[in-house]
Every structure is written in structure tokens, then in C-alpha cells.
Amino acid sequence: MLGLRLLALLVLLLLGTGWSFPARAVTLVEQAQLTLTLHGKHPTDQPPQPHAVQLPYNWDQRQGAVDGEAAFAFDVPVNDPSVPHALFVPRIGNSFRVLVDGRELARFGTFPPGPYDDASFTPQYFALPDSSAPVRRVEIVVAAQAARQGGLSPVVAGTEAEIRPLYEDALFWQISGGRFIAIVSGVLGALSLLVWLRQRESLYLYYGLGELLWSVQTARVLFTHAPLPWPWWGVVPLAAFQAAVPLLCRFALSVVGKGDSRLARFLGLLALLSPVTATLGITVPLLWLMPAWQILFFLSGLAMVVVVLRVAVRSPVLEHRVLGVAVVLVVLSAARDNWVMRTSPEAYAVVPWIRFAWVGFAISLAWVIAERMRKDVRAVAQMNASLEAELAERNAALEAVFAREREGEKARGALEERQRLTQDLHDGLGGQLVGLLQMAQQPGAAMNDVALHLRDAVDQLKLTVDAMHGCEGDVASALGSVRYRLGPRLQAAGIELRWDVGSLPTMTGWTARESHQLQMLLFEAFGNLMAHAQATQAGLGARLLEGSGERAIEIELQDNGRGFDTQAAFAGKGLANMRTRAAALGGTLTVRSQPGETSLLLRLPVPAASTTPGEPGRETGRPPLQPANSTLR
Structure with a gap:
């Protein structure tokens, strides 16, 4: 309905306004005497010169594809010579000259028109010079080119007060x-x-x-x-x-x-x-x-x-x-x-x-x-709102899946830890207890040997429990737990222990399994030292090595015992077990031995994301780290 109303209003406006734009001047000049000058090829049957024509004069419609000049002459009556008069020409071009009573009043462009001269779209205003004559003779000469829309429109004449508003409009x-x-x-x-x-x-x-x-x-x-x-x-x-x-x-x-x-x-x-x-x-x-x-x-x-x-x-x-x-x-x-x-x-x-x-x-x-x-x-x-809702729903579903995965991961970790503990107890403590049982059942078994093996079994059990409750990745704590558990036995065996552990980084990615592997490697090394080395002094040192873009922790155990042949068959099983544990930690184990000096060097690479404590220091003679459990003290 709105469109129909606008359409009806438009039609009424067009009908009311009319199909033309009426002039409002005092005098409208619509006829003039024309003198033509044509250039180039043109019809030979031209009208007589001059002859009367009706304005407007559209050059392209009247002359076609011909260049030339047209001189339009007409009279303009002046009712009151004392009042300034003027001419208003809506369109004139391409170039033109305006003469009043034989004298040139205005000029635009050249004859013939230059390539940049084109006044055919701009309204023109000409103030007539003062004169007492009741009639003014006006001649407008137009130079036009074919297809350039040259010509002359009707001319409006009157007083300046009448003409000026028309020109400005x-x-x-x-x-x-x-x-x-x-x-x-x-x-x-x-x-x-x-x-x-x-x-x-x-x-x-x-x-x-x-x-x-x-x-x-x-x-x-x-x-x-x-x-x-x-x-x-x-x-x-x-x-x-x-x-x-x-x-x-x-x-x-x-x-x-x-x-x-x-x-x-x-x-x-x-x-x-x-x-x-x-x-x-x-x-x-x-x-x-x-x-x-x-x-x-x-x-x-x-x-x-x-x-x-x-x-x-x-x-x-x-x-x-x-x-x-x-x-x-x-x-x-x-x-x-x-x-x-x-x-x-x-x-x-x-x-x-x-x-x-x-x-x-x-x-x-x-x-x-x-x-x-x-x-x-x-x-x-x-669409964005729908996508956001769908994305939120999917995020919730993913969060639920991740939560289930985390719970499953925890469950798998607990199961793996139980399996590790079971395996460690079975392979280590279980084997020792079976051996002790057989030893105790032998006639004439020495109680000191039985007690020694029992202490080994108890220490291994304590280290296993310490590894379960220790801080994952804290190498210094793992070493301190070994010192705490084995220190009294070393002292009872007459072996003086020197302890030199520097500031060590936390090993990223380490769990209780890795800490336990490190403790059992050192437990076996100390056990062999107490059982076979006949040493009076031992030392354990640990330090962080940095250089050429690589970081590593070196743990070295030394003693002054009788030494042994590292290539001998009897030494193969113990060293093989320790090298297996070192490989499980991603490190290497090097053993050197001669009479009076035996050295075991464990090298562990430090992961890139590992951090070092901000206050470095050396641990010399300080009290050992306390274990996490208290029931097995």
C-alpha cells in the first residue's frame, strides 16, 4: 500500500507540474535571424542567408555530422532605458561571442572550438551596457562541433532584477x-x-x-x-x-x-x-x-x-x-x-x-x-550465537571426556604404582625373605648373617615406601632418603661417609618410579660396598653440570676398599642390574676400580623444562632429609 500511495503522488506531481519548464522572464526570444557557415562536407541545398529560425537550435539535430558557425541576430525591446537590463541564456555552445549593437560584449573559447572549450552545459548571464535606445540589437555567434551538443537555447531578456533570479535558479x-x-x-x-x-x-x-x-x-x-x-x-x-x-x-x-x-x-x-x-x-x-x-x-x-x-x-x-x-x-x-x-x-x-x-x-x-x-x-x-552454543556444548562434552580421561589416568597410575610396588616387593624383599627362611632352617645358621639380611630387607622396604611418598623429580630428597636409611649401617660397619650434594634441579617428568629406581641403584651400590669392599671411607657427591647447551646431574660414589675386577664374571650381575636401572632413568653408569680406590659415576641428563632452586648451596655435613613415613623409622 505504501508503494501504491507514493506512485500515485508521483503521477499527480508530474501532471501538475507539466512536461516543460516554463520561462518566467519579461521577454522570451524564441526566433532569430540565422547566418550559417559550415565546414567540410555538407549538403549543397542550404537555406538562404540569413533566414529565420526557431529557438532552441540544436546543432546536432539541425546540421548532423558537420562542424561550423551559426550567427543568431534578434532585437531586444527596452521598456525603461534607465533600468539596467540583462540577458539569460540557459545553454549556449560550444564556443560563443555575444555582440550588442555591433560591439562585442562577451566571448568564450576559440573559433573553431578548441579541444578543451565546452560551455554548452553552463547557464550564461550577460549584463547589457547602458543605452538610451528603446531596442537593442543582439547577435550571438556560436561555433559548434558535430556530436558535441552545441547550439543555442531561447534567450530570456529583461531587467537585471528580473533576470538575475532566473539565472541563479x-x-x-x-x-x-x-x-x-x-x-x-x-x-x-x-x-x-x-x-x-x-x-x-x-x-x-x-x-x-x-x-x-x-x-x-x-x-x-x-x-x-x-x-x-x-x-x-x-x-x-x-x-x-x-x-x-x-x-x-x-x-x-x-x-x-x-x-x-x-x-x-x-x-x-x-x-x-x-x-x-x-x-x-x-x-x-x-x-x-x-x-x-x-x-x-x-x-x-x-x-x-x-x-x-x-x-x-x-x-x-x-x-x-x-x-x-x-x-x-x-x-x-x-x-x-x-x-x-x-x-x-x-x-x-x-x-x-x-x-x-x-x-x-x-x-x-x-x-x-x-x-x-x-x-x-x-x-x-x-549463526554466531548458534555456533557459540554448539561450541559450548562440545566444550562441555570434551571437558567431560577429559575428566573421564583424567580419572582413568589416575586409576591407571595407581594400578601401575601397585604393580610396581608388587614387583619390587616380590623381586627384592620377597626374594630376600625366602633366602632368610632357607638360611634360618639350616642347622647351625649364624644369627649375625640372618640379622644382616633382615636389615637389608627392612632398609629396602623403607626405601620403597619413601619413594612412594617422596617429591617426584627431587633428586636431592631421593639421595637424602638413601643417606638417612643407610647411614647407621655404614657407621656400624666402620665406614665413614662423606656427603657432598650441591643444588640440584627438579627433574621434569619424574615420578615415584624414577625416584625408586635411583634409590635402589644406590642401595645396591652401598650394599656391595658394605659386603665386599672392606673399605673404611666412602663419599657421595652430586652436582649439576652445564655447558654447550646441555645440562646433566653427575652422582659419584667412591670408596677406599680393595677394589675388584670390573670384567670378572662374579661382578657382572650386580653391575648389570645397576646399568639397567641407569638406562631406565635415561642415564649412563661408569665404573672404575683398582686397589684402594673404586668409583661409580652415574650421569643423568636434565630435561629442558627442569628448574633449579634459586638459592644454590652445598650440603656438607647437614642433617639428612627426613623420610615421608614415620612407621618404619
Whole structure:
């Protein structure tokens, strides 16, 4: 309903205003004596010189593809010579001279017109010189080129107070209005192209290019000294106009969902051919080509209007109806301009309505684009909300899976720890207890030997429990636990222990298993020392080595015992067990022995993420670290 009301209002406005733009001056000069001077090839049957003609005089329509000059002479009555008088000429060009009573009043350009001279779109105002004569003889000489839209409009004469407002109104609608339209079309076209660069949707490309080209063709009226030489300043605006119309028609078809139809592809072809036809029509010139091309435009535009209106009438979408109203507005304005150009005597001077109707059309199309973008943004927001909800749901599911995995990992860790403990108790303590049982059952078994083996079993059990409750990765704590458990036995065996442990980093990735492996390796080494070395002194040192991008912990155990042959068969099993434990820790074990000196060196690489305590220090003679348990003290 809104679209129908706007359409009815527009029709009433057109009917009320009329198809022409009436002059409001005191005197309207519509007839003059013409003297022609033609250049180049032209028909030989020319009218007599001079002869009477009706104004406006459109050079291209009257003379065709011929250059030349036209001198228009007429009289202007002066009712009150004491009042300043003036002339207002809506259109004159391409170059001109104005003479009053045989004296030159004004001049523009050269004769023939230069490549940059074109005043045919700018209204002109001429103040008449003072005179007491009741009639002034005015002669306007026009130099025109073919296809350059030269000629002379009706001339308005009267007092300056009457003429000046008419000139300023014409200047506003022709120049200021053209400047406004060029700016609006340029801004809308640039914004649409920016949107197209982001979204790559073809309808934004059609609209953006169409508006920019329309801005180019509108800007022609702003120049009296053209920025390009003729004929290229004629080719560029004409090509821009001929390409803008089919591009914007294709945009309208895209909005209503007909962007891939045959009509849309045909309009695209017209836009591509527009530079060729404009060049032929201006440079050759083929003046018949432009009317033929306009008929083709009219038929394809009419087909577009039918398609858009059919969709707009049936569609509940508001943007389709707004587009339908905008299309009807442009079609009615184009029809009015066409009618006036062909029937009105003021055709050469009239300001085309389509230039201003196009602003409404452009704003309507811009609103359609904004509405589509608003819907797209809302759809994207809804999609983002849906994706966020789905993502939150999936995150919750993943968190649940991770929680189950963590619980399973804890359960697997506990199971592995129980299996390790079971294996350690079975292989170590279990074997010792079985051996002790067999020893105790032998007649004449020595109680001291039984007690010694029992102490070994108890110490191994305590170290196993300490490893379970110790700090994973703390090498110093693991060493301190070994010292705490075996120190009294070393002292009872008459062996003096020297302890030299520096500041050591925490081993990243170590668990109770690695700590237990280290403790059992040292337990076996100390056990062999007490059982076989016959030593009186022993020393354990640990330090951090850094250099060439590598870090390692070196743990060295020394004694002053009798030594042994490291290659002997009896020494193979114990050393093999210790080397196996060292390999399980990722390190290496080196053994050197000779009478009076035996050395066991364990080298453990430090992981890159491991940290060293901030306060380094050496542990010399300080109390050993206390174990985590208290029941086995």
C-alpha cells in the first residue's frame, strides 16, 4: 500500500507540474535571424542567408555530422532605458561571442572550438551596457562541433532584477545540483565497492560500478574547460552513461533474484559494449547510432521494469516493493525527459528530471543494500550465537571426556604404582625373605648373617615406601632418603661417609618410579660396598653440570676398599642390574676400580623444562632429609 500511495503522488506531481519548464522572464526570444557557415562536407541545398529560425537550435539535430558557425541576430525591446537590463541564456555552445549593437560584449573559447572549450552545459548571464535606445540589437555567434551538443537555447531578456533570479535558479539546478548528484553517486558507489571487496557478492559490484559511472557522466556539466581534449571528453561521459544504466538494471534484477536470467546477461553485454558504441558515435561520428542504442536501452529497461514490478507486487519483502517504486520513479522521469526533448520548444534548455530522480533511485538502492546488510549481519549474529552454543556444548562434552580421561589416568597410575610396588616387593624383599627362611632352617645358621639380611630387607622396604611418598623429580630428597636409611649401617660397619650434594634441579617428568629406581641403584651400590669392599671411607657427591647447551646431574660414589675386577664374571650381575636401572632413568653408569680406590659415576641428563632452586648451596655435613613415613623409622 505504501508503494501504491507514493506512485500515485508521483503521477499527480508530474501532471501538475507539466512536461516543460516554463520561462518566467519579461521577454522570451524564441526566433532569430540565422547566418550559417559550415565546414567540410555538407549538403549543397542550404537555406538562404540569413533566414529565420526557431529557438532552441540544436546543432546536432539541425546540421548532423558537420562542424561550423551559426550567427543568431534578434532585437531586444527596452521598456525603461534607465533600468539596467540583462540577458539569460540557459545553454549556449560550444564556443560563443555575444555582440550588442555591433560591439562585442562577451566571448568564450576559440573559433573553431578548441579541444578543451565546452560551455554548452553552463547557464550564461550577460549584463547589457547602458543605452538610451528603446531596442537593442543582439547577435550571438556560436561555433559548434558535430556530436558535441552545441547550439543555442531561447534567450530570456529583461531587467537585471528580473533576470538575475532566473539565472541563479538555473545555475543552482544545473551546476550545484549536478555537483550534489556526482558526490552522492560517487560516495554510494565507493561504499558499495568496499562492501563487494569484503563479501564478493555480485550485486554490490553492479551497484558500485553503476553509481561511479553515473557520477562520471553527471560531472560533465561541471566543466566549461574540459579535463580531457575532445573527442575523448565526449566519449568518456557518454560511455559512462551507457554502461551505468544496464549495470544498475542488472543490480535491480539481482535484488529480486533474477541476476542470472537471460535479460541480466544481455544487460551485462550492453555495459561491456558501451565504450565501443560511445567511441563510434563521437569520433566517427555516427549520429544515428546513439538513437538506435537508446531504443535498445529503452526496450531492455522496460523488460527490467516488468520483471521487477511483477516480483514486487507478489513479494511480501519490503525491499522488493521499495525497489519497484524507485524503478517506476526513474521510468516516469525518463519518459517526461524524452517527451520534452522531442516536443517542447525549450528542449535544448531543459534540465532533465532523470538526473534528480536518479538520486532518489540511488538512495532507494542504497537503502536496499543497507537492509540486506542488516539482515546479513543479523543472520551472522544468529549463526554466531548458534555456533557459540554448539561450541559450548562440545566444550562441555570434551571437558567431560577429559575428566573421564583424567580419572582413568589416575586409576591407571595407581594400578601401575601397585604393580610396581608388587614387583619390587616380590623381586627384592620377597626374594630376600625366602633366602632368610632357607638360611634360618639350616642347622647351625649364624644369627649375625640372618640379622644382616633382615636389615637389608627392612632398609629396602623403607626405601620403597619413601619413594612412594617422596617429591617426584627431587633428586636431592631421593639421595637424602638413601643417606638417612643407610647411614647407621655404614657407621656400624666402620665406614665413614662423606656427603657432598650441591643444588640440584627438579627433574621434569619424574615420578615415584624414577625416584625408586635411583634409590635402589644406590642401595645396591652401598650394599656391595658394605659386603665386599672392606673399605673404611666412602663419599657421595652430586652436582649439576652445564655447558654447550646441555645440562646433566653427575652422582659419584667412591670408596677406599680393595677394589675388584670390573670384567670378572662374579661382578657382572650386580653391575648389570645397576646399568639397567641407569638406562631406565635415561642415564649412563661408569665404573672404575683398582686397589684402594673404586668409583661409580652415574650421569643423568636434565630435561629442558627442569628448574633449579634459586638459592644454590652445598650440603656438607647437614642433617639428612627426613623420610615421608614415620612407621618404619
